[in-house]
Amino acid sequence: MSFLTLKGVRKSFGPQTVVHDFDLEIARGEFVTFLGPSGCGKTTLLRMVAGFETPTAGTIAIDGRDVTHLPPNARKVGMVFQAYALFPNMTVADNVAFGLKVAGRPKSEIRTRVEEMLALIKLGHLGARYPYQLSGGQQQRVALARALAVRPQVLLLDEPLSALDAKIRLSLRQEIRDLQRKLGITAIFVTHDQEEALSVSDRIVVLNEGRAEQIGTPFDIYNHPRTRFAASFIGTLSLLEGEAAGGNRMRVEGQEIAVPAEAHPAGRPLTLALRPEALSLAPSPARTNRLEGTIEDVDFLGSVVRMRVRLGQTTLLMDNFNDPSTPPPERGAKVALHFAPGDGQILDAPLAAAAE
Incomplete structure (x- = not known):
């Protein structure tokens, strides 16, 4: 059952619409991330949930209560900002207590709650310090404790x-x-960092120009992107432009491979997306696709060796685990790349169509 619901939410500033008819249902205790580049509308969406912005259209409900037009202090939400926003003239303990004091809670309750919060973020010994005496990480923990203290x-x-x-x-x-899991609190996390989103989220909302390109688990978003934008924004990706060769075959740079899709009419433009880890120099019974190319460059990244392989006008990225007993190919070496047909994904449109 949905705990936080956004239905038909739109936000315009004058003639410019920055969020377009956005729908989302979030379950109680779920951790959802809004992910996208600068200007995609993710922070505007968050500010509308917080009450700092009012939707031009649509509704926002928390636990069945319509909060669309309520002020922030009437919504029972806690917010943690990028820049900490701690009060420099207050101690750590007073910063954590601030929201409780504004709410008029008894002093004994405030003191107990502050102690609980400082213990939760493992800064109980620093309650008497001021923000300038803390590291950036410690300050952000205090900001988190302050947001959680009011039991949002x-x-x-x-x-x-x-x-x-x-x-x-x-x-x-x-x-x-x-902390989110321990407290069971519903959370929305905004970031442009794909690694952060993939590592912490129950679900990710990939945003582009004020619209949700895809909503799904980190596993699904990474492995089964539904649009070109989602595929290219999440993780490292290589795109192979070619044309259907009949059946489930595709011709690219003069070479033919099998693709993970239904039959396409011969000659139809196709775009195949491949993750670097899908490619290997070693054949196997499952890796029935083979592409021949030339090593353009090799980057040693410790546990992973990344190779750039040139196929005519196309460059493919390949990640292999480092093997101390086998050095990677040198630049200019001719190699064969192997991958399974199911490792690639046909995207929604070829490059030319997407650019129109």
């Missing part, structure tokens, strides 16, 4: 990790996910 029904996170360095981001995103 929905937790909203607006790119909360983008100001942190890579190592801190990795650990803090897992802490956020662990």
